[in-house]
Amino acid sequence: MSLIFMRVSGVLILLVFSNFVNALWPLPQNWTKGTSLLRVYPSIIIKYDPSLLNSYIDQLIESAKHRLQVFLLDEKHLSPNVKFQIPEDEKFDSILTLSCIQIEITDNNKRDQDDLEETNIDWTYNKEMKEGISLGTDESYELIIPDKKEDDTELVAYLKAPTVYGILHGLTTFSQLLYYNRSEENSGLFLPFAPHHINDFPKFMHRGLLLDTSRNFYPVKEILKTLDVMSWNKMNVFHWHIVDATSWPVVSEKYPELSEKGAYDSKKMIYTKRDIRIVDEYARTRGIRIIPEFDMPGHTHAIAASMPEIMTCIDMYPDWDQYSSDPPSGQLNPAIPETYTFLNELVPEIASYFTDKFYHTGGDEVNLNCWESLAQQNDHTKESLLEKFVTSLYSIIANEGKTPITWHEMVTEHNLELPKDTVVQVWRNSAMVKKVVEKGYKVVTGSGDYWYLDCGYGGWYGNNIKGRSWCDPYKTWQKIYSYNPIEGLSDEEAKFVIGGEVLLWSEQSDSTNYEQQLWPRSSAAAEILWSGPEDINGNRRVPDKDALKRLNDWRFRMVERGVRAEPLQPLWCVRTGRCDM
Numbered sequence: 001m002s003l004i005f006m007r008v009s010g011v012l013i014l015l016v017f018s019n020f021v022n023a024l025w026p027l028p029q030n031w032t033k034g035t036s037l038l039r040v041y042p043s044i045i046i047k048y049d050p051s052l053l054n055s056y057i058d059q060l061i062e063s064a065k066h067r068l069q070v071f072l073l074d075e076k077h078l079s080p081n082v083k084f085q086i087p088e089d090e091k092f093d094s095i096l097t098l099s100c101i102q103i104e105i106t107d108n109n110k111r112d113q114d115d116l117e118e119t120n121i122d123w124t125y126n127k128e129m130k131e132g133i134s135l136g137t138d139e140s141y142e143l144i145i146p147d148k149k150e151d152d153t154e155l156v157a158y159l160k161a162p163t164v165y166g167i168l169h170g171l172t173t174f175s176q177l178l179y180y181n182r183s184e185e186n187s188g189l190f191l192p193f194a195p196h197h198i199n200d201f202p203k204f205m206h207r208g209l210l211l212d213t214s215r216n217f218y219p220v221k222e223i224l225k226t227l228d229v230m231s232w233n234k235m236n237v238f239h240w241h242i243v244d245a246t247s248w249p250v251v252s253e254k255y256p257e258l259s260e261k262g263a264y265d266s267k268k269m270i271y272t273k274r275d276i277r278i279v280d281e282y283a284r285t286r287g288i289r290i291i292p293e294f295d296m297p298g299h300t301h302a303i304a305a306s307m308p309e310i311m312t313c314i315d316m317y318p319d320w321d322q323y324s325s326d327p328p329s330g331q332l333n334p335a336i337p338e339t340y341t342f343l344n345e346l347v348p349e350i351a352s353y354f355t356d357k358f359y360h361t362g363g364d365e366v367n368l369n370c371w372e373s374l375a376q377q378n379d380h381t382k383e384s385l386l387e388k389f390v391t392s393l394y395s396i397i398a399n400e401g402k403t404p405i406t407w408h409e410m411v412t413e414h415n416l417e418l419p420k421d422t423v424v425q426v427w428r429n430s431a432m433v434k435k436v437v438e439k440g441y442k443v444v445t446g447s448g449d450y451w452y453l454d455c456g457y458g459g460w461y462g463n464n465i466k467g468r469s470w471c472d473p474y475k476t477w478q479k480i481y482s483y484n485p486i487e488g489l490s491d492e493e494a495k496f497v498i499g500g501e502v503l504l505w506s507e508q509s510d511s512t513n514y515e516q517q518l519w520p521r522s523s524a525a526a527e528i529l530w531s532g533p534e535d536i537n538g539n540r541r542v543p544d545k546d547a548l549k550r551l552n553d554w555r556f557r558m559v560e561r562g563v564r565a566e567p568l569q570p571l572w573c574v575r576t577g578r579c580d581m
């Protein structure tokens with residue numbers, strides 16, 4: 001139990017905290033705080049001048065205001081490790097009320113230019129932001145919450161940012177500063193430790209979460225909920241692994257038979273163009289980009305249900321492991337013109353469903369054994385068939401104004417020369433990052449040895465007596481938090497790492513259990529990606545007592561908001577902080 005004295009209008013009052021920590025997550029880059037206590041009412045005014053903004057930005061701010069006001073009305077968060085004792089006397093009446101948040105978009109692109117120089121990213125600052133958030137958008141913000149009024153004026157907080165997306169993050173931070181006092185006489189929201197001065201910005205541009213919605217289906221409402229929680233954690237990329245070998249839930253207007261025969265349920269377990277547009281816009285209003293992945297040429301068995309003529313090695317059960325990484329086997333046939341007709345008609349259509357400029361091509365776990373006979377029949381090598389397929393696919397993507405992302409095997413195993421604007425995603429292990437960077441490609445990392453959330457739940461193959469998953473053990477929040485995406489890289493090499501993702505493959509996940517698997521472990525990665533693997537003084541972040549206290553508090557706040565986030569410790573440990581080794 002610690003006793004903390006806080007100042008109210010010049011008078012020190014006593015607040016009692018048990019194992020208290022002011023639990024901002026992710027931790028801001030620069031943050032100073034004081035000793036004063038403020039009151040906040042749900043009716044707090046959020047001011048800005050809409051005449052200075054375009055209609056789209058105005059819409060984003062109004063939407064964010066509404067979400068904050070819902071929190072202020074509904075949220076009654078007081079983590080089990082915090083206990084307020086606010087005096088039940090006249091001193092309570094002297095607590096100042098924070099009555100307004102003044103928002104200002106400064107429209108200063110200096111940080112954009114700095115980021116361009118530091119990261120080798122080729123992008124254009126979009127002053128009007130008509131296209132929404134993109135790779136390189138400035139997400140920084142400054143939040144100032146004073147503890148003194150000037151004369152008889154209102155007590156006003158100030159939130160400034162170069163773009164609307166910094167404003168969204170600043171409002172998210174503000175919501176985490178509030179705690180609820182449940183006493184009968186003086187219940188309500190309070191903001192401890194004023195004044196606050198926060199200057200904040202992300203370490204990495206790409207802070208993502210992959211969700212596999214093919215192996216098991218997720219209703220749209222669950223995806224939207226995931227986007228909400230991502231925004232609270234300041235994550236900005238939803239990597240939608242939308243199709244795979246097991247099912248094709250995306251409805252195509254050109255090839256409706258793909259979902260009619262390839263979805264688990266062609267009426268209920270599908271994503272229409274309208275569904276995708278809803279998800280895309282919902283994400284954009286929360287500062288999140290949707291990057292779709294249509295994995296090819298491997299992991300495509302679901303296409304065989306409607307178009308077996310362009311497929312090879314279809315469902316080679318029980319010998320599937322000779323032709324694919326997982327059942328069911330099946331790859332597109334790169335040796336026939338019909339396959340390229342299919343690509344030329346399908347890819348532009350599905351790419352147009354999404355607004356982001358990036359398009360994930362997949363490209364992992366291509367099994368060249370599947371093409372052995374094709375190579376012999378067509379006077380090709382298996383490698384040349386793969387190169388032909390990839391060259392054609394990337395040309396189509398470029399014609400649609402999209403930039404490709406691929407899994408790392410294309411350059412680390414098959415040694416293909418890809419366009420230099422290609423982003424390469426590393427998954428097999430963290431050592432692969434350096435190999436990809438040395439080839440001159442930008443990298444998104446999310447290696448299986450640290451950031452795979454499905455590891456450790458046991459094997460899912462039938463007759464698997466050992467019962468282990470390939471990537472055991474389970475990745476604890478501590479393991480996830482200990483990952484440094486730029487470990488072992490020089491300063492120059494580190495510029496090529498634009499960010500990372502946590503990944504939930506859904507062999508054993510669906511809408512009944514995915515939230516527990518995602519949260520709060522994904523929050524651990526979110527802090528590394530936003531705050532950086534080192535603090536502002538160059539000290540390595542470690543999963544220590546401070547981080548655990550903050551993450552416990554954040555987990556309870558997420559639960560208060562309706563998230564089924566799994567517990568990190570017994571409640572006794574959370575309350576006392578006495579479960580350390």
